[in-house]
Amino acid sequence: MTTSSQSIGFLLLDQFTLISLASAVEPLRMANQLAGEELYRWHTLSLDGAAVQASDGVPVTPDASAQDGLALDAVIVCGGVGIHNVVTRGHVVWLRNQARLSKRMGGVCTGSWALAQAGLLDGFECSVHWEFLAAMQEAFARVTVSASVFTLDRNRFTSSGGTAPMDMMLHLIGRDHGHELSAAISEMFVYERIRDERDQQRVxxxxxxxxxxxxxxxxxxxxxxxxxxxxxxxDLSKYVDVSRRQLERMFQKYLHCSPSRYYLKLRLIRARQLLKQTPISIVELAVVCGFVSTPHFSKCYREYFGVPPSEERAGLEAERIEVARPAVRPARASRPSNLLDEARGEATFASVKVLRARA
Incomplete structure (x- = not known):
């Protein structure tokens, strides 16, 4: 686990989506509050330090210029509307320089487009908002573009838009400081379920x-x-007045799989939603999602998601128990930042114990 405070720079591109920025920043704030110490620092940046207009028209004045030479551990590009037209040569040069300094590089919403344009995703897998999936696949042949809500690939981390950055940041925080902290943050934000990399955007x-x-x-x-x-x-073929052979060809050409495989995927995705969001038993799940038997359902589920439904359910139960029993410890004596000063009055301040790896 990471033992020192990390500094993260959020590069704001013109017309970035404000909800994606907030979804990425707020978990960091709450991590500091619950831990009672500064685990993360963050700075908003623009190329020249000038205000940047979000896609909803709200102007945001950044903390600093990208050229100010802040000591950053990671850079996250915040993209949004019209990403094709807002990435400049200056952005590309700065991002490449940051990558050469061994910084971890990330993107939210359409921020992965800027990373790809800078050549920083060649040989990597990434996520992007579903509206830009096809465009990215066409524009960047050396990048593997995924429909997942977020993707963690070595020192690159990218997410789609909306609240998906929150899921990504919670996973990163859990990796740095333990699952108990990320689960507690989720609880504070009334965030019912932390999605993982196997969760797909509904395109x-x-x-x-x-x-x-x-x-x-x-x-x-x-x-x-x-x-x-x-x-x-x-019967499906008859309903829409096409032959079975035409049906097979359409699915292979446009969805790159057989009709039966696509149908199975829909049923398994539905099963996973019910497994994670309801207390319905696995036996009932198999019936509700059209499987002839529970063993057949479990086999298909394991093959598609890489884990049996029983293990997925057991993991969720363990998470709920962990969140319900947060460890409490006093805050450290080190001087906190202003945000931590303000958080001291909160009942949750320093409510989660952050375990440190021994040197």
Missing amino acids: PLKHMLGTQQPKLQEIVALMEANLEEPIDLD
Whole structure:
């Protein structure tokens, strides 16, 4: 585990999404409050130190210019609307310089586009907001673009938009200072479930297919509406007036898998949602998601997600118990930052014990 305070720079690009910035910063603030010490410091940056306008029109005055030479352990690029047009040569040069200094590099929303444009994601896997999935795949052939809500790949960490940066930061905090702290932060934010890298963004099919494949969209809609009692593929073909062979070809061409495989994926994703969000038993889950038996369901689940449903459920129960029993210790005597001064009056201040690795 990390033992010293980390400094993180948030590079704000024009038209960045404010919700993604807040989702990334707030877990750091709460980590400091719950630990009772400065585990993280953060700074907002723009290339020249001038105010940057967020996508909702709110102007944000950064803490410093990117050229001020702040000592940073990590850099996170905050992207948003119109990312194609806002990344400049100056951004690319600065990001490359930071990477050469062995800084950890990250991006939120469309921030991974800027990293890719700087050549910093070549050979890496990354996440980006679903609206830019296809564009990134087309523009950067050496980058593996994932539909996951976030991706951690060596010293690169990227997330999609909205609240996905919170999931990513909670995982990073857990990796640095232990799962108990990240779970307690989630509890403070009334964040019901911390998503992981296996969770996928729900990409609207219309975005993937455009308006040219109404039959395929209709078939997928029928699949989504009939997960408990799956419709036979021959019947699906008849409903939309295409042959079974045409159906197979459409799925292979546009969704890169067979219709049966796609249908199975929909049912397994639904099963995972129910497993994580409800107390429904695994036996009932198998029935509700259209599986002929519990062993068959468990086998398919393990093959797709890499872990049996019983282990996934057991892990969730362990997390809930851990959150319910936070360890308490007094705050350290070292002088806190202003934010920590303000947090001292909170009942939760220094409510989570941060274990230190022995030297």
